Amino acid sequence: MQTSLASPLCNPGSSGHPFLCARPCVYMMKRGSCHVQECKYCHMNHDLPVTKLNQRQRYVLQRLAMKDKMDLLLAALRAGLHRDGLTDRAGSLLYQLEVEASMHPAPEGRQIHKRQMHDLRKALMRMTLNDNIKAFEDVLPAQVLQSFQDLRQTFSRSCDVSVPISSKPEQSLKEALALFPIRAAHAPVLIWHL
Numbered sequence: 180m181q182t183s184l185a186s187p188l189c190n191p192g193s194s195g196h197p198f199l200c201a202r203p204c205v206y207m208m209k210r211g212s213c214h215v216q217e218c219k220y221c222h223m224n225h226d227l228p229v230t231k232l233n234q235r236q237r238y239v240l241q242r243l244a245m246k247d248k249m250d251l252l253l254a255a256l257r258a259g260l261h262r263d264g265l266t267d268r269a270g271s272l273l274y275q276l277e278v279e280a281s282m283h284p285a286p287e288g289r290q291i292h293k294r295q296m297h298d299l300r301k302a303l304m305r306m307t308l309n310d311n312i313k314a315f316e317d318v319l320p321a322q323v324l325q326s327f328q329d330l331r332q333t334f335s336r337s338c339d340v341s342v343p344i345s346s347k348p349e350q351s352l353k354e355a356l357a358l359f360p361i362r363a364a365h366a367p368v369l370i371w372h373l
């Protein structure tokens with residue numbers, strides 16, 4: 180029945196598609212099918228290129244003080260959530276991260292070059308929300324990671340054909356992607372009211 184249609188989309192990695200899912204599955208990209216049970220990568224269509232941190236950026240990130248890490252992640256998440264129209268749904272995640280950020284003292288003096296910080300920040304802003312979280316996974320408290328997973332779960336029904344969230348999910352994705360450059364350019368400042 181509908182199982183064959185729905186099952187490729189219902190793997191864990193596709194949860195939260197298009198904005199909160201994992202990066203695209205290489206098997207799906209190369210062959211259009213994936214044999215991995217419970218595959219952790221997204222099986223849905225991704226039009227935008229996937230970006231991740233390069234070696235230098237990862238190195239810079241590792242050397243940052245905890246406070247700087249949390250501030251960077253918060254900035255990247257706020258921008259990404261706003262870009263993807265998810266700010267309203269992520270109040271609890273952002274709140275928990277702010278609490279976490281407030282618990283760490285500002286570092287004395289900066290060891291990291293300004294230009295490297297700028298480069299890292301720019302790279303994070305281009306990444307998906309899921310990759311943002313992943314880049315900081317080792318230093319994030321469990322409840323923050325859980326909060327992100329909870330947020331993803333609120334979108335996981337895209338693979339449940341019996342519970343349509345909106346009438347035309349594909350169209351709304353296309354619309355969102357089409358709107359993306361315009362919204363970024365004219366982004367109104369209503370990022371943080373919750």
Ligand SMILES: [Zn+2]
Nearest residue numbers: 196200221223
């Ligand atoms: Zn996806």
Ligand SMILES: [Zn+2]
Nearest residue numbers: 204213215218
């Ligand atoms: Zn896969």
